[in-house]
Amino acid sequence: MTRGLGLAAVLCSAAILPVTLSAQNDAAINPEARAIFQQLIEINTTDSAGNVTKASEAMARRLLAGGFDEKDVIVAGPNERKKNLVVRYHGSGHKKPILFIGHLDVVEARREDWSVDPFQFIEKDGFFYGRGTQDMKVGDAILVESFLRLKREGFVPDRDLILALTADEEGGDFNGVDWLVKQHRDWIDAEFCINLDGGEFEKLKGKRVLAGMQASEKVYADFQVEARNPGGHSSVPGAENAIYELSAALLKVQSYSFPVEINEITRNYFAHAATLTTGQLAADLRGAAKEPPEPDSIKRLSNNPYYNSLLHTTCVATMLSGGHAPNALPQMARANVNCRIFPGEDPEHVHKTLEHVVADSKLSITVVPQKTAGGELIPIVTVPPSSLLPEVTDALDRTLATMWPGVPVVPTMSTGATDGKYLRIAGIPTYGIACMFFDMEDHRSHGKDERVGVQDFYDGVEFGYRFMKTLSTY
Numbered sequence: 429m430t431r432g433l434g435l436a437a438v439l440c441s442a443a444i445l446p447v448t449l450s451a452q453n454d455a456a457i458n459p460e461a462r463a464i465f466q467q468l469i470e471i472n473t474t475d476s477a478g479n480v481t482k483a484s485e486a487m488a489r490r491l492l493a494g495g496f497d498e499k500d501v502i503v504a505g506p507n508e509r510k511k512n513l514v515v516r517y518h519g520s521g522h523k524k525p526i527l528f529i530g531h532l533d534v535v536e537a538r539r540e541d542w543s544v545d546p547f548q549f550i551e552k553d554g555f556f557y558g559r560g561t562q563d564m565k566v567g568d569a570i571l572v573e574s575f576l577r578l579k580r581e582g583f584v585p586d587r588d589l590i591l592a593l594t595a596d597e598e599g600g601d602f603n604g605v606d607w608l609v610k611q612h613r614d615w616i617d618a619e620f621c622i623n624l625d626g627g628e629f630e631k632l633k634g635k636r637v638l639a640g641m642q643a644s645e646k647v648y649a650d651f652q653v654e655a656r657n658p659g660g661h662s663s664v665p666g667a668e669n670a671i672y673e674l675s676a677a678l679l680k681v682q683s684y685s686f687p688v689e690i691n692e693i694t695r696n697y698f699a700h701a702a703t704l705t706t707g708q709l710a711a712d713l714r715g716a717a718k719e720p721p722e723p724d725s726i727k728r729l730s731n732n733p734y735y736n737s738l739l740h741t742t743c744v745a746t747m748l749s750g751g752h753a754p755n756a757l758p759q760m761a762r763a764n765v766n767c768r769i770f771p772g773e774d775p776e777h778v779h780k781t782l783e784h785v786v787a788d789s790k791l792s793i794t795v796v797p798q799k800t801a802g803g804e805l806i807p808i809v810t811v812p813p814s815s816l817l818p819e820v821t822d823a824l825d826r827t828l829a830t831m832w833p834g835v836p837v838v839p840t841m842s843t844g845a846t847d848g849k850y851l852r853i854a855g856i857p858t859y860g861i862a863c864m865f866f867d868m869e870d871h872r873s874h875g876k877d878e879r880v881g882v883q884d885f886y887d888g889v890e891f892g893y894r895f896m897k898t899l900s901t902y
Contacts, residue, residue, distance in 0.1 A: 457573065457889060457893075458889065461573040461885075461889045462885075464490065465561075465565065465566065465569040467486055468483055468560065468568055469547070469548075469558035469559065469561065469565055470548060470549055471483045473560070474534055474536050474559075475533065475596065475598070475599055478509075478534070479509045480505075480594075480595040480596075481505070481509055481511040483513075483532045483593070484503045484505075484511050484512060484513035484593060485503055485511075485513075487568070487572050487593060488501050491515055491572065491575060494579050494580065495580070496517075496575075496579065500515060500516040501513075502514045502515070505604060505607060506602050507595075510604070512595055512604040512607070513532075513592070513593040513594075514608070514612075514615045514616060515590070516589075516591075517575055517588065517589040517590070517591070519584060519587045520585070520902065521588070522587060522902050523619065524618060525587050525588040525589065525617070526590070526618055526619065526620060526621070526622065526899065527590045527592060527616050528589065528622050528623075528896070529592045529593075529594065529621060529624070529625070529848075530564055530592075530593050530594075530623075530625060531594050531625060532594065533595050533597055533598050533599075533600065534565070534598060535559070535598045535599075535874050537876075541876045543876075544557050544558075544877065546558060546878070547559060554882050555879040556879060556880055556882055558879075560878070561878050561879055561880045562866065562873035562879070563625070563874060564624060564625045564873075566880055566885060566888065567624030567863065567864075568624075570624065570863055570864065570889055570893075571591055571593070571892065573892070574892050577893050578893070578896065585897075585902075586901060587619075587900060590618060592604070592608060592616055594608070594847065597625065597847050603847070605847040605850045605851065606850045609854045613854070618856055619856075620820065620856060621851050621856050621859070622820075622858075622859055622861055623848045623858050623859065623860045623861070624860075624861065624862055625847065626848060626860020626862065627639070627641045627840065627860035627861040627862050628642075628840075628866055629865040630865065630866065630868050631867055631884075632867075632868045636832050637704070637868075638836050638837070638838045639828055639836070639837050639838065639861075640838050640839075641816075641820075641821070641839050641860065642839075642840050642842050642848070642859065642860025643813055643815075643841070643857075643859055644691065644771050644814065644841040644842070645771070645842035645844065645848060646737075646741075646771065646841070646842065646843055646844070647768070647769040647770075647775060647808065647809070647845075648767075648768065649767045649775050649778065649808045650764055650766055650767070650796035651743070651779065651782060651793055651794065651795060651796060652762055652763070652764060652765075652793070652794050653674065653678070653762065653786065653792075654763075654791065654794075655671075655673040655674040655750075655762070655790060656792075657673070659757040659759035660756070661755070661756065662754075662755045662757055664757075665757070669757050670750060670751075670757075670759060673761070673790060674748075674750065674761040674763055676788075677763075677791055678765075680785050680786055680787075681744075681745065681782065681785060681786065684785045685740060686740040686741040686742070686743075686770075687740070688740060689770040689772075690721060690739065691771060693813050693839050693841045696717075696816070696839040697838060697839055699713070699714070699717040700839070701713050702717065711725070713729070716729055716735075716739070726739060734843070737843040738841060738843065741767060741769045742767065742768050742843075743765050743766070743767040743768075743778070743782065744767075745764070745765050746763075746764050746765070747764040748762075748764075749763075750762060764796065765782065767782075768843055768844075768845075771810065771811055771812060772810055772813075773810060774810060775795075775808040775810065779793065795808065811849045811852050812852055812853075814857035814859060815857065816839060819899070821837060823895060824837050824861060827891060827898050840860075846860060862888075863888050863891050863895060864880075864884055864888025865884050865887070866880070866884070
């Protein structure tokens with residue numbers, strides 16, 4: 429996932445809410461949480477050279493040492509390097525289980541690009557550095573520490589709590605959540621899921637602004653647009669040229685706007701966001717939240733790339749290839765067009781729309797297939813949004829009030845993608861709740877010198893524990 433995208437478009441002009449200091453953690457908690465975080469960062473879990481299994485086994489050992497029964501701590505997966513961790517914390521059984529997820533894999537990081545070793549956990553100048561400090565081993569550490577802390581206390585939740593730390597969210601052929609849903613649904617079956625890889629808690633210039641709760645996300649799909657013709661000698665440029673034909677098609681795609689779509693989540697988002705800013709922007713956000721939305725407001729908001737992505741399915745060219753020789757007219761040119769499809773829209777309708785927009789029989793537009801490691805085709809299917817559950821929003825509100833009174837909960841739709849899509853498709857409502865604050869002006873996930881604030885992490889450890897306890901108290 430890519431953290432920190434989008435909400436800055438609203439909040440850079442927002443009226444910032446005041447901050448109150450959070451309670452200090454037990455002196456024993458922060459060192460333990462820091463050690464877990466460090467251990468995770470220093471286990472390379474990239475797809476190319478890393479090993480997710482080592483991270484799963486390391487966390488399993490900690491949980492077993494913390495009192496969890498062996499039968500409730502499972503390390504399993506389809507590949508020796510890509511095993512997932514599933515842990516069950518038994519409760520009273522008054523309600524159906526809650527699933528908590530986080531991914532253990534990280535994107536690639538080259539030492540020559542960083543000022544520090546990306547796979548060494550380094551604390552300096554009030555920050556923790558290392559690949560995964562933002563996305564998302566920080567969330568994994570919060571979850572493991574919360575399970576350990578509740579176990580030591582002898583806390584009995586009102587239902588079973590399930591922890592799943594998984595492989596290949598960032599890429600690779602062995603997505604852990606997908607594998608668990610298909611192969612061991614009983615291990616993770618739950619009333620709903622909390623995903624720490626989403627729902628940004630945002631701060632701006634040191635001020636905590638809002639707690640995002642991701643309840644929906646767009647569907648990822650790639651399409652290949654290809655032009656072919658006989659080509660010819662480059663000294664006669666008037667002949668057919670596949671690159672020019674492809675370029676003309678891509679300009680049509682660029683200028684096309686898919687129809688406006690608004691769902692419960694985005695309508696709530698626009699209404700909440702309007703309270704955090706002023707002037708024309710606030711008025712337009714309120715206009716977008718109306719039923720039906722105000723056309724002029726939609727038009728103005730659509731001029732902003734982020735709001736445009738919240739209001740429409742979007743398609744954009746991301747990769748190009750073509751030509752076969754520097755002195756020949758190209759016989760072939762192709763582009764990858766990446767689409768992020770609004771929840772509920774049929775992907776095949778998007779395919780047909782692209783064909784209609786390009787309107788050139790000499791070009792082909794085909795779906796780029798996604799396959800599992802075993803060669804199984806992964807269908808592109810619509811992902812329904814998760815309806816807002818009062819018990820989740822109430823628990824989030826109440827927990828925030830104990831640490832940062834006045835910070836609002838804002839339902840969001842992610843324009844990117846997380847493992848939540850597999851669970852939503854499987855019928856398990858999923859809510860992205862990050863549990864810790866990220867600096868909107870210092871977004872480094874997937875980039876060099878990735879880092880998080882030391883105190884932000886410790887505050888997140890405390891918040892994650894309180895939220896889990898509040899959410900599972902009968």
